[in-house]
Amino acid sequence: MTPFPPQEQRRVVSGLQVGIFVAALDSTLVSVALLSIARDLGGTGLIAWVIAGYTVAATVATPVYGSLSDLYGRQRMMTVAILIYLLACVGCVFAQSMGQLLVLRVLQGLGGGGLIVLAQSTIGDVVPPTERGRYQAWLSGTYALAALVGPVTSGYLTAWFGWRSVFLVSLPLALMALVLTRRILASLPRPAQARAIDYPSIGLLAAGLSALMIALTRIGQGARLHDPVGAGLFVLAAMLLGAFWRRQFRTSAPVMAPDLLTNPRVLWASLSSSLVFFSMIGGAVMLPLALQTVSGDTPDQVALKMLMHALAVPCGAFFSGRMMPRTMRFRRNMVFGALLAAAAAASLALLRFQSPWPVGVSMLLMGLGIGISLPPGIVAVQVAVAPTRTGAATAFLGLARSLGSALGLACLTSVLFAALGRSADGSAGTLVAQAGQAQPALAGGFALVFACTSAALLLSAAAAMRLPQRQSPAA
16 A cells, blocks of 8 residues: 555544544543442442453454454444444443443443554554654554543542543543544545455454453452363363464454464564553553552542653653654664563552652653553564555554453452452452551552562563564565
8 A cells, every 4th residue: 555645644643543542541541430430339349340341342352343444444444433432432421330331331342442453554554664653653652641641530530520420521532533533534545345254253253352351350350260160261262262263264354364473573572562561551550549549549639640650651652653763673662661661660569659759750660661662562563564464463463462451450450359368359349448548458469569560561571572673564
């Protein structure tokens, strides 16, 4: 596909930023409002699923949207994703029980997961490889800013207007994204010939990923590894995903082309990025919880303290993107960003949220490091495949990042609840009932959480070291 002129490139990217902002904002918007939702709707045992349900659905949707957009065009699939998201958003405003809210959050995830991968794939369509770092930095910065502004916005809205306003504020943004993307993406060329959809592959992938994500989330809620239900879900996931993988070799329109896993540049870049997203959960979800439960901050106080961390991530992403054009050296940025964030996360573990200013500096440096790591991962994957495979490769990276987020949520909450020494319901109930009481177990639990976050970032740097120092676009 012929790259667009620079002025048209900027116009397309500016429109895509709205869609990215909506999806990323909603992934963390409810984090600070969780305690208020649980007190209002009850169902404390389901509190973790309000976030996890969105993550599960977005993970399942990501590879499907990527492949279908290669077949039917980015604009059509973007419209579908935004409409699904809007419908679910309206429902969340009027939810009357935790069960209803959970179902609607799953529906939101099915829409939100498409917005991110479609925006990133479109960059690969309209921007030449040597300039993608700069534009992907815009999207990565927008994503990170929205994901980390989510807790800030949620804190103020919950304190002033109640938790339902958290979902209400997303409606005008989603409508704006619908109008802008339909107008801007209309100039993109459509595929010459659409192929049939392989529905059995989509069904196998959706069922397999759902079983895997539910099993991981149950672990995050305190379920033991040898729990029969969890073990059964892992076995079911392995069987379904194995059947899906075998089918990809036999179908004419694979949802996830198997040759992506034989490409080492795609594999290592995706692994490194997934570990960064594993760690972003520490910033987007665990930091607000730690500030509320250990420090006893109110939602609006948490919002103010999170602002520094929220602004650092897009600043790091913009800085990283400006360094990449024409050099095509992704490894340097990915390794440096991961190491910086790892050091900051380790300092948070040592400080235990007892010293406000040092904690603030650590939050700032962690955000900068994560931001620096984001843009090079996307471009490294896109330039490793042929232009006709941009959507599938970007979707593969999106799936890896979503799985990293889900695994991060499962592992970090599991570490926290294990430190509390209670069952799943009891652990969640402890966060609700003991918030602000400065319990030593809570402080120790969050110290372990950020120690694990630091370890994941070190592994991300190690994976990035397997990439070549300089990459050339694939033919």
